[in-house]
Amino acid sequence: MGTSIRARLTLSHLLVIVLAMGIAGLLMLSLMERYFVEAAEESLVAQARITAQAVMPGAKIAGPDVASQNATSNTIQQQQIENLYVQTQNVAVPPDTLNLNYLSNASLQLGAQINTRIRILNPQGVVLVDSAQQEQGADLHGAALVEEALNGDYATHQDDQRIEVVLPVFEGETMIGVVYLSQPLNDVTAVLGDLRDRWLQSTLIALALSGLAGLLLSRAITRPIRRLTAATAAVAQGQFDQEVPARSKDEIGRLSRAFNEMIARLRSARQMQVDFVANVSHELRTPLTSIKGMVETLRDGAVDDPQVRDTFLETLEHETNRLIRLVNDLLTLSRADSAALNLRRERVRLPDLVRLTAARLNDQERVHIEANGHVAAWADSDRVAQVLVNLLDNALKYSPEDAPVTVAVEPVPDGVVRVRISDSGMGIAADELPRIGQRFYRADKARSRASGGSGLGLAIADALVRAHGGTLWVESQEGKGTTACFTLPVA
Numbered sequence: 001m002g003t004s005i006r007a008r009l010t011l012s013h014l015l016v017i018v019l020a021m022g023i024a025g026l027l028m029l030s031l032m033e034r035y036f037v038e039a040a041e042e043s044l045v046a047q048a049r050i051t052a053q054a055v056m057p058g059a060k061i062a063g064p065d066v067a068s069q070n071a072t073s074n075t076i077q078q079q080q081i082e083n084l085y086v087q088t089q090n091v092a093v094p095p096d097t098l099n100l101n102y103l104s105n106a107s108l109q110l111g112a113q114i115n116t117r118i119r120i121l122n123p124q125g126v127v128l129v130d131s132a133q134q135e136q137g138a139d140l141h142g143a144a145l146v147e148e149a150l151n152g153d154y155a156t157h158q159d160d161q162r163i164e165v166v167l168p169v170f171e172g173e174t175m176i177g178v179v180y181l182s183q184p185l186n187d188v189t190a191v192l193g194d195l196r197d198r199w200l201q202s203t204l205i206a207l208a209l210s211g212l213a214g215l216l217l218s219r220a221i222t223r224p225i226r227r228l229t230a231a232t233a234a235v236a237q238g239q240f241d242q243e244v245p246a247r248s249k250d251e252i253g254r255l256s257r258a259f260n261e262m263i264a265r266l267r268s269a270r271q272m273q274v275d276f277v278a279n280v281s282h283e284l285r286t287p288l289t290s291i292k293g294m295v296e297t298l299r300d301g302a303v304d305d306p307q308v309r310d311t312f313l314e315t316l317e318h319e320t321n322r323l324i325r326l327v328n329d330l331l332t333l334s335r336a337d338s339a340a341l342n343l344r345r346e347r348v349r350l351p352d353l354v355r356l357t358a359a360r361l362n363d364q365e366r367v368h369i370e371a372n373g374h375v376a377a378w379a380d381s382d383r384v385a386q387v388l389v390n391l392l393d394n395a396l397k398y399s400p401e402d403a404p405v406t407v408a409v410e411p412v413p414d415g416v417v418r419v420r421i422s423d424s425g426m427g428i429a430a431d432e433l434p435r436i437g438q439r440f441y442r443a444d445k446a447r448s449r450a451s452g453g454s455g456l457g458l459a460i461a462d463a464l465v466r467a468h469g470g471t472l473w474v475e476s477q478e479g480k481g482t483t484a485c486f487t488l489p490v491a
Contacts, residue, residue, distance in 0.1 A: 005225060006218040013214035017206055025199040032195060036188040037158055044116065044165045048179045051118050052169055055129070061179060063154040063167045119180040125150055128177070140180070149178045161185060224252045228259055240267045284326070287319040332386075332460050343380040343467060347491040350377055350384075350409045350419060357388040363396050363405075371409035377417045377488035383464045384488065387472075390457035391421045391484045398425035398482065416470065416487040423483075428476040461486070 045063050052061050120129040125141030140146045148155040149166035152175060156165045164182040168175050224244065231242040242263055246256035294312045302308045351371040358367035377384070395405045408420040458474075465472040465486045476482035 006222040009218035010214040017210040021203045044181045121178040376491040378491040387461040390461045395423035399423040424481040427478040
């Protein structure tokens, strides 16, 4: 299961969801925690300023400017300050406020709606006022935050339990004391805990939904792949009747259509192979049967008759030559199919090669050449001559006696030379034209194999032309003649 594509798709889908939810949750919780802590700190600073103004009119407090906060933080802070009141008792502010010792007999209370502890320290670090009534008169000079504030700097500290701010108070340029505020972070912790719980619940729900979606999606993706796998295994066992549905237009659909096309070609190739073997067997059986019969006849006494012996020997030679031609043709086709033809390319003047081929066929006077003598192709002259022999021989045999055969050689666009061989013979029927060029196929059923060849001529010509990078095709109208055309790279 763990190695299947379906399992990997589902697991990768879940992994992406977990990573996305985890990163988003951690960023959100971190952002919310920082936001709440900053809001609490800014609220404490605002409360410190209010407290200082209540007990020390005209004093200035060092610290951050709360007026530059963002809109949301200002809203929270405003709600806290509106609920804040400072109640003082036994406070008589002397004319000289540089000495805060008068606060030692004062009583300071903060509104109950805000759980903030306020301590006011003199310049020596001694607590003059404690809203919690716990450290009145205590010396906090050794505390790190107090010491930093006594040096004239704003100091703050925050842990998991509470947040503390310490602000020095100045009268003109002289520091007259310190305001020390602390507030528990229970509310922030509770909110963050609630957010964390909701985030975990959302993650679990998202995992369940994404797991279900991943299973359905992976099933939809892997179903055609499983069909392809099963069909491929069947083909490997020789079952070429396989076909898979290709309904979608995505990559899987294109793969299915490519598989179906491949199977169709394999079926065609297999049928061609079966037909090829049957045709070769038939082509070989006829001359071999003839040779065997004549050998037996000669062995039975016909060898003693000089006339019969010479006739039989001539026939044996003819059948042997047929076998040699057939084997050579099959060898040429085999090499062409396996791209093993060794082409010796050179500049070949096609009009001259046509003339030499016509002379070789002893019908030079019937071949009319229409070409510029300088038209040349980049090809193997021996292989092109073999193509011309097959095509010219067919054209001459199928044309009426003494009827001319026209060979037109001309350059055409795309850097190729086109050769057209036209005859005025009986032509080819339209339903037979698509099969022209198939191995061992003959359009004229009346011609015997002894006089009409093996039916491999056009197939060999087509293979040789394709080996040069050209194409061969046949145009024909029944009763009006046939034109065989092929192209070669221009030199």
